[in-house]
Amino acid sequence: MNSAMATPGSEAAVWHQPSQEWVHYKDLLMMLTWRDIKIRYKQSIMGFAWAVLMPVLIVGSGLIVMIAFSTISGKPVNKMDVLSVAIKAVPWAFFVGGLRFATNSLVMNKELVTKIYFPREILPLASILASLFDFAIAGGVLVLILMAVQTGASIRLLWVPVYMLLLLLLTAGFGMLLACANLFFRDVKYLVEVVLTYGIFFTPVFYSASTLGKWGPILLLNPVGPILEGLRDTVILHKSPDLRWLAYSAVWAIAGVLVSWRIFQRAESSFAESI
């Protein structure tokens, strides 16, 4: 905690310059991320299998949906369809897990929020980074599977980091906003649960947006949609990504982070007394 100076004569004191703080609190972000990871895997039977469980469940339910579809349409389920669901399930699991965890982060760390000063953004961000760790494990498993079934590689794999960065920003933006909202209104977390549970039907995870024909773009309005579709296009189908939809998601991700960070910092001053 370094020098903090209030401007004399201002209506209320202005504290800590955010830009300087970030360098200083990098260690804290890392430490809290590490704590969140550690706690999740301590005293658990399943250990790292947890990270894989959620994507596996999603792929499993995707399979059921696909089999149901194929029974109706008469087209058999092929390997590519299953892999497409898998490549979308892993980042979707990250998005859901990260948001869920971030939403509760401030309330769960009530002790810290009311007792010790540090930039509160660190708490939701650490939750998201901890979820990113789960993603890395599940992602690693997925890569092994893809290699085993020989989907092949292409130069288009270079798009993957771009999509992942966008997904991370998107999660961070929503996460900060929801954490903040949940601090003031405890029913936000239930709302988040409901939206995330049914969100999978409004996101192209089990199927692709194109199956809906001309209504497909509606699914892509959900900013996670183009990211998931883009990952499938580049990794499984070895196609070039749809740059317009990529730009659309990028606008959401960047604007989302900027707006919610601003709201977060505005609200931060009343966290300790409202929690």
Place this chain on the structure above:
Amino acid sequence: MSGAAIEFNGVWKKFVRGERFDSLRDLIPSLARSMFARNKGSGLRDKEFWALQDVSFRVGRGDAMAIIGPNGSGKSTALKLLSGILKPDRGNLAVHGRFSTLIELGAGFHPDLTGRENIYLNGTILGMRRTEIDSKFDAIVDFSELKDFLDTPVKRYSSGMHARLGFAVAAHVDPEVLIVDEVLSVGDYHFQQRCFDKMREFLHKGTSLVFVSHNMTAVSALCKSALLLRKGTPVFQGDVSTAIQKYHSFFEEETKHSDIEISAVRLRNASGVETEVFEPGEGLILELWITAKADVVDAHAALLIHTDDGQLVFDTATSRLIEKYKVKLRAGETIRIAFMLDMNLRSGVFSLGFTLTSEIEVPGQFIYYNGNIKRVVMAGERKSNGIVYLNPRAEVCFEQVPGDGGLNSVTMNR
């Protein structure tokens, strides 16, 4: 820069009493309400109250200031403002330099993590870099005296161990400004002493200190100046002993609306001379004239003696001293109660308190309570430590150990 470590300029802080809207459902009516009544910022709205009103102070580099006051006077709010957890509604404040807060020891501990992991976690939360913790790790462990428990999860620690580790980490932040809130009340005597020494060491090194405590001995030992708060308003600021005196006088005022009134108090020594100064072992007579403002049925009167820092030394009651006696008074009647004691207390200042407790209606409820009716100064040299004075004497001479049939063998044979 002005050489001030902490500046607090006309700071106001308000809180909301009672429930705030906690769910989205409550938000909508409150938004509607705020659309009609819009006076954000300075004024007080429904259910709001000022936790601090126009508080200003300044702590110079290397100075120590205490903030004292009864419960609810705004001390902790002031500290939370200083540490940046709360923001003022009006006024401004500044803390210059790296600061550390001892507000709640080990607030950042996670119960499932081990002592070692928590040192890193809590250290980082308090603002240390990882590398810094690496280099201070051994010192922290030494101070905490928990070397053997480093790999035990903190949830298995006793509260004393928890506090020890918390203090050890916080004490190694090497702050330029240290903010301390009533942390000396945890742990055993030995630990408290070490915390106290550590704080002195900080002061010696030039750290500025803001100290909040109800322990007036600690306050006067650490700080030269004090700010006295009452219900959020600064009452006095300056010399620490004056502040402590004023602080004590607050409690006397509090029993003014009792069913009884103390019309007169007289304090005499065994020879009948009125005095407040007593020699160790000397007799004391405390006489109180009590007038009832309303009927008092079956009560007993008690005498309490506290040390200067609020520790109970002694208490007794009429019900224990006079068999089958209960205080019965009609409105308007006056009685005299006298307590006679031998003052076997060490030198120093003690306060005599008086309470009247009901046995009927709500048993144990005070009809009257005043912990400080009279102050007594125990004179004499300090020949001992502790609170009581047992009239110690000692004798030393050259002498052989008693031989066969002496003291030892007698005890052993029997």
